[in-house]
Amino acid sequence: MSGHKLLLSELRLWTSGRRSRWTVRLREGVTARGNASFPSCNPKVCVVGGGPAGFYTAQHLIKARQDVEVDIYERLPVPFGLVRFGVAPDHPEVKNVINTFTQTAKHSRCHFYGNVHVGKDVSVDELRQAYHAVVLSYGAEGNRNIAVPGEDLTGVYSAKDFVGWYNGLPSCEQLTPDLSGETAVVLGQGNVALDVARILLSPIDILKKTDITQPALEALAASRVRRVLIVGRRGPMQVACTIKELREMVNLPGTRPEMAAADFEGVTEALQDLPRPRKRLTELMMKTALETPGEKEQERRSKASRVWGFRFFRSPVEILADSEGGRTAGVRLAVTRLEGSGEGAQALLTGEVEDVSCGLIISSIGYKSLPIDPSVPFDTRKAIVPNTMGRVQQAAGLYCSGWLKTGPTGVIATTMNNSFDTARSLVEDLDSGTLDVSAAKPGSRSVSALLDKRGVKAVGFSDWEKIDCEEMKRGEAVGKPREKLLTVEEMLQVAQT
Structure with a gap:
């Protein structure tokens, strides 16, 4: 390549790099002088429930929009819900989906908060004030x-x-x-x-x-x-x-x-x-x-x-x-x-x-969801939150996925598709402006302050990894893939060391 052409090529790369950085800065609402040109805030979404429905919802949201931040709140100190507690122990291959969930939890725009009981430690209304959208994915505990x-x-x-x-x-x-x-x-x-x-x-x-x-x-x-x-x-x-x-x-x-x-x-x-x-x-x-x-x-x-x-x-x-x-x-x-x-x-x-x-006698006639908070609509006959494609009826900014949305049906793949559908509904509402994100929301910052005030110690994903490591170590000692910790107290003790 001649010197003239090389210079032109480098110039194009330089201007394209400037344009690309300028586009990013514009998206962030920053002018060339470094001043904010318009209110800009990343949509903050809260997912209640750290089982398959919660993780699949978070996964799709993160992939669908480059600006969405997702926080997952789970009642237990450990994640993965029915993958950990429902899949038969002699079906280890079904648990491989945990690898995908772990990637989601470690994404820079996703954070996991275990040991947080929504409806008791923090209300759904408090979450709705802190986030642009709240997705209920806490499954069927009844x-x-x-x-x-x-x-x-x-x-x-x-x-x-x-x-x-x-x-x-x-x-x-x-x-x-x-x-x-x-x-x-x-x-x-x-x-x-x-x-x-x-x-x-x-x-x-x-x-x-x-x-x-x-x-x-x-x-x-x-x-x-x-x-x-x-x-x-x-x-x-x-x-x-x-x-x-x-x-x-x-x-x-x-x-x-x-x-x-x-x-x-x-x-x-x-x-x-x-x-x-x-x-x-x-x-x-x-x-x-x-x-x-x-x-x-x-x-x-x-x-x-x-x-x-x-x-x-x-x-x-x-x-x-x-x-x-x-x-x-x-x-x-x-x-x-x-x-x-x-x-x-x-x-x-x-x-x-x-x-x-x-x-x-063991009754295996089905699980059912339970109401989480008086402020959330609940159909007691069907044991679901009334919704249209995951949008909770008469509650803007509130969504549901998983068994809470459909009732306890299907396998993990069914839950995956159901959760992706809810995430798509939420993304559509963001894209169309139906979901208002013009005002900044504090997200986990304000929720963490509330939890601190109430003496609730949340467990992060790195804390769960300590539990995971300890369980595998105990399992190895007896020739098993893991030996689970059986009480919340023991889980917290390991997580907080």
């Missing part, structure tokens, strides 16, 4: 009741609490499930129900290589449960689990299936009209229940010491007490029949009942 006599007896637990117990949720630390009976009944036939059945029947050699808590591991090692019935009010074509979870049950070492052939009457004829995923799931179920297994599988089943099976067309009407009246001795199931077909089929009572003896 249980759906079975609503039958006897559900308060010892030996009856919600799946949420039972899963929380073996996954180290601090609020479930004191749970001591009675595993002394031979038969357990799980009410519900979704993925969580199958997780619970699998954990109850898994060989200890498998579980001790996972991050299951030590108290749960010890209790399961001493467990006398040898049979798990997974009960649903509808039929084989309406089960809510996926083929992956069913296949894991079918192949679970040391177990064999036990199902009633009569429950599958008419299913073969209906198979051809089913969508492919449902068809494959039903075919595997029928093969497991009805077909004579091959020699190798026959041998495996003959050596099995534990049994599992679906019980279809059954609905609980009463939990039966033992002779002293304090403990579970069984469950009375109403026999049902279906009206209609496919996903919309309704279970109707036939008038028949049957009693099943058992010492443990």
Whole structure:
């Protein structure tokens, strides 16, 4: 290149660099003399809840706008919600999403504040004064009741609490499930129900290589449960689990299936009209229940010491007490029949009942969200915050994502898409000016001052990394990926050292 052309090229680069810096300075509201030319402030967004919905919402907001700042507030000192406390310990691959969440938490425009109980330590109204927008993503902490006599007896637990117990949720630390009976009944036939059945029947050699808590591991090692019935009010074509979870049950070492052939009457004829995923799931179920297994599988089943099976067309009407009246001795199931077909089929009572003896009943009929603050609209019937595409109705600047938005449905990928949709709604409102960001907001600065005044010590992401490090160190010592800290006090002690 000639000297003349080289000079021109360098001049273009220099002016383009000046233009680019000038564009940035303009966006920041600064003139050539360094004075502010117009009010400029980065949109400050607060996300309530550090589970998948909260992190996915934050991730999309940060990617969609280069000026958005996001603060995530979480009630516990540790992040990741149901990825940490809901995913089965023998499903470590599902937890890989934590790597993505960690990248989001470490982004320069994202900050994590754990150990902050919104609705108690700080109100939603105070957050709305501090931020341009507030996204509620705190999930579903409540249980759906079975609503039958006897559900308060010892030996009856919600799946949420039972899963929380073996996954180290601090609020479930004191749970001591009675595993002394031979038969357990799980009410519900979704993925969580199958997780619970699998954990109850898994060989200890498998579980001790996972991050299951030590108290749960010890209790399961001493467990006398040898049979798990997974009960649903509808039929084989309406089960809510996926083929992956069913296949894991079918192949679970040391177990064999036990199902009633009569429950599958008419299913073969209906198979051809089913969508492919449902068809494959039903075919595997029928093969497991009805077909004579091959020699190798026959041998495996003959050596099995534990049994599992679906019980279809059954609905609980009463939990039966033992002779002293304090403990579970069984469950009375109403026999049902279906009206209609496919996903919309309704279970109707036939008038028949049957009693099943058992010492443990786990209700896996769904989680539900709870209201967080009197100022936030809440639909108690649907257990969600009323919203349109994540925009909370009649509350400008307030949004919701995750199960609080839709109810407890789907898997982590469902929550991801649902949260991205909410983030898109928020970004649209920023772009259109519907969300007013002309006035600066203090964000975490004012919230931190309030928390200090109230004696609340927030846990930052670097503090969580200390907890993470300690848990992995303890796990390594016993041949596990991690040994979770089980109380908030212990978590805070490690975080604050």
